[in-house]
Amino acid sequence: MEENNKLRSSLDAYLNGYAKDEDIERLSGWLAKEPANRNRFLQLCRRFESKDNKIEKKLHELHSKLGLPEHRYNHRLPEIGYRRAVVRTLSAAALFAMGILSGVLIYRLSHNVDRQQYTEVFTPRGEKTKVRLPDSTIVYLNSESSLKFLADNFHKERQVDLTGEAYFEIAQDSREPFDVNTHDYTVRATGTAFNVMAYADFKRTETTLVSGKVNILYRDKTIPLEPNTKFILRGNTISVEEAEVFSETCWKDNKFNFNKIPFTELIRRLERWYNVDIAINEPGAFADQYYSGTFRHEETIWQVLDVIRMTTPFDYETIGFREISITAKPNNN
Structure with missing residues (x-):
């Protein structure tokens, strides 16, 4: 618990511009442990940006310090x-x-x-x-x-x-x-x-x-x-x-193409593509389902799910921030 409080304190110090060497070292160690921590860190930075434009200043300062180009x-x-x-x-x-x-x-x-x-x-x-x-x-x-x-x-x-x-x-x-x-x-x-x-x-x-x-x-x-x-x-x-x-390669051009992939893999790819978490209730109900298709990144996750469920009946709902739940509909045939 104490370590978590220190981590929160270091993150707050970093975002607000008064981080010390020990804060940077603590954050860096946490980021290195696993990819999920890095993803969480970036999400927190984006939320901070939406509330306050200070992050833009921090980015500029950090880019200048590292000699990196601005983006x-x-x-x-x-x-x-x-x-x-x-x-x-x-x-x-x-x-x-x-x-x-x-x-x-x-x-x-x-x-x-x-x-x-x-x-x-x-x-x-x-x-x-x-x-x-x-x-x-x-x-x-x-x-x-x-x-x-x-x-x-x-x-x-x-x-x-x-x-x-x-x-x-x-x-x-x-x-x-x-x-x-x-x-x-x-x-x-x-x-x-x-x-x-x-x-x-x-x-x-x-x-x-x-x-x-x-x-x-x-x-x-x-x-x-x-x-x-x-x-x-x-x-x-x-x-x-x-x-x-x-x-295999169109993803780099912001197109999402898939050919005869299982439903669970399709969902994992959508999670990465749209930065969401999708929970599948009763995943066994989709075990024999394979999908092919092409989407562009301009289409929302909701539009994509609506297209997919035209061939595989299921319901979906939002259960939290960037969290979606999918439930298979009973087969009446």
Whole structure:
């Protein structure tokens, strides 16, 4: 209880502009524990912004301190550039430096073992962003996803750790491959474009190759991919299939396309897309339901749910802030 009170006090100090080093350190430690804390932090900042314009001033001050470009909230994907100069502005004594860019949380983490300094970009629910890495590789980061990399030595060791989903446009460098590490396998490329979906709560990990060539490094296997093919890992089962590239990559263009996915996965994707929590009462009632379709981000969650329930009868209601409950209707047939 005492620790929670200290955390609230540090958050209030940060938002109101009088945070001390101990407040920043406490908040940073809490943010590093799990993605849910980062998402909660950004939601609190947005609520604060709606009540008071002081957050705009704090963003400006923080951007100036870190040497980052200014961005404002909008529906376009902001591009974040990482330069060595940004890393050098960080205090060696600080455990983290935090920033908020258009709903994207950025912080630096120093490992005590080797004193290597990592940068992590976390995109919360309802947001997407475009990241330019030190080697000019472009990464589109989907909602509730994170990308971690060692910025100082990136040109010599091009590798990132991905949780969630991202689309990569790899800068050409035949001498130094580019590795994307997921919790299941590594994608190795030199100059190419591909999409990786590696959400921990999905029952599979996928890599879709758009152009060029990549190798999938899985255990003791090296599996090459050709354009318009997709590597899928379900449990311990691997497969290479023909890919629907538009369906797999259109999320970065603010389109939500899905093809024969189960109802529970559709709901999880909608939660990330619209930054809501959806509770499914009696999820077994939807066990055999699969869905295909396309939506644009301009459409509200209510419009999307209304379309879905045209084929699957259910009722929904709002039960709290950004909380929705879904209940299946009885089948009268």
